[in-house]
Amino acid sequence: MRISALAAEAGLPVATVKFYLREGLLHAGTATSATQATYDAGHLQRLRLVRALLGPVGLSVQQARSVLQLVDEPGDDLYSTLGRAVSALPPAAAPPGDESDPYPRARAALAALGQVYDPEFAAVAQLEAALAAAESAGMPISAERLAQYGRALTDVAEFDLARMPDEPRAAVVYTVLGTALYEPVMLALRRLAHQDAAVRRLRAAALPAPPVE
């Protein structure tokens, strides 16, 4: 298809598609003349990925380019590629405080959970920052709560991993989008599960039953 058809199919202005081409986020079409090129379903799929990265995932053009590079060239060490791709997602991790033991809270928590981890992975610094914030607000995470949350999220992670495609490029896309796009789903579901539990505790029978589909 021509660029105008590609843009229409993706629901984007032609200028946006041209911008993605110039920025190297979308691969060039097949030249059909000196001034025209043709695009296929692969381009459409890529556009959807680029839009997700720049939209709901919240990456800058430069950050999206780095992630797309990992999608395009996952290399031989898929584990390391997935780790780098997820580490490129928001939130940006703050630099470590004490160099000799930069993540003491995260280290203790992950040891308690018996989890293998790589401190280069940005989520370690994120966990440290989150645990420190809870602590300084006077609501530190108890050992019991850590065990409960850890168990629930291990179940989720096993489910997620079991559905990861084997093909490396598809695995990187699945990991990046499944991490970033499903996180807000999880947070909304937790808040709604709180509401559901609170109704039963605080206001039994005051709300109507859920609608039947």
Next chain:
Amino acid sequence: MRISALAAEAGLPVATVKFYLREGLLHAGTATSATQATYDAGHLQRLRLVRALLGPVGLSVQQARSVLQLVDEPGDDLYSTLGRAVSALPPAAAPPGDESDPYPRARAALAALGQVYDPEFAAVAQLEAALAAAESAGMPISAERLAQYGRALTDVAEFDLARMPDEPRAAVVYTVLGTALYEPVMLALRRLAHQDAAVRRLRAAALPAPPVE
């Protein structure tokens, strides 16, 4: 204690404490003369709450004031107060699209989970936006995934609710901080559980065992 001691104890500049007093985020001390007042442990505790709301929780001064008003006057309908307090937390929900059925995806998901919900609660709009984003990126949440995530987060929510203090003001603080401050903990734990599961799947025995505490 004097304001200087209060500020020192809280690790804040005196000017910041005075700003919180002027903005009505911190209640006045007990006047001991025309120009001096004395502050107690309640002020220190409140300062810690204000700092959490303006810092890691990410509220503006005006938003923090609304939340603190709910803490100070939880009223008779605690269920509704908790709902309003959580709805005041980020992320801000986008306005509904179709007025006659504003949250079709969230409605279907919550019906499938058998959960009671109130569409006034901002998390319904958040779930709708998150499900729509996943869908338009070509990664819609399957029924199987929804059931798995829903089960994990119901376990978490039951745990959280069971530990909510009975005293209404303490219940509002617990709910606000437990929602906002534990969310980044959960997301980091999911990413780290992915890493742990991926190590075993992709790189068995290539990383050292977790440190023993």
